[in-house]
Amino acid sequence: MTETTLPVLEYLRRQLAGTLRPGDTTHLRYPTAISRLLGLEVVDVDERFAVVRIAADIELHGNQQGTVHGGLLCELADAAIGTAHSTVIAPGESFTSIDLSARFVRPAWSGPLTATARCTHPGRTVSQYQCEIVREDGKVVAVVGSAVMTLRGEAAAGR
Secondary structure, three states: OOOEEEOHHHHHHHHHHOOOOOOEEEOOOOOOHHHHHHOOEEEEEEOOEEEEEEEEOHHHHEOOOOOEOHHHHHHHHHHHHHHHHHOOOOOOOEEEEEEEEEEEOOOOOOEEEEEEEEEEEOOOOEEEEEEEEEOOOOOEEEEEEEEEEEEOHHHHOOO
16 A cells, blocks of 8 residues: 655645545544544535534533633634645644634533634744634634744654
């Protein structure tokens, strides 16, 4: 079997289309370990854009009030933002979030939550992203902003 290393965007598009072939890989890890642990699913992707979903369950993801924990919402948004940014990361590069700011709008309970992340400023080194998380009824649960730094050369080594 021949191994084919694909750009991240092409890899994720093939994954979504169900057309990944044995041996198709990319230079980043997909799915991520945290995505597997939490059951996060990439449902749409384009350059600097991603939609990630989770089947929230307050028995697993709940807080003291019986609603979905804000930390899970932040992780969902971070996963969507990271997936969106990974679509422009070349071999030998890496990236890291340098901030994350969440505004919680309303509670969520068990059911699907969908995070849509898009780039609002595509910088060479620092890019800005906005992510909106919605419930099954289409109502916004949280709005999350994040700055993501692309790492190159020695800064990307070992990441």
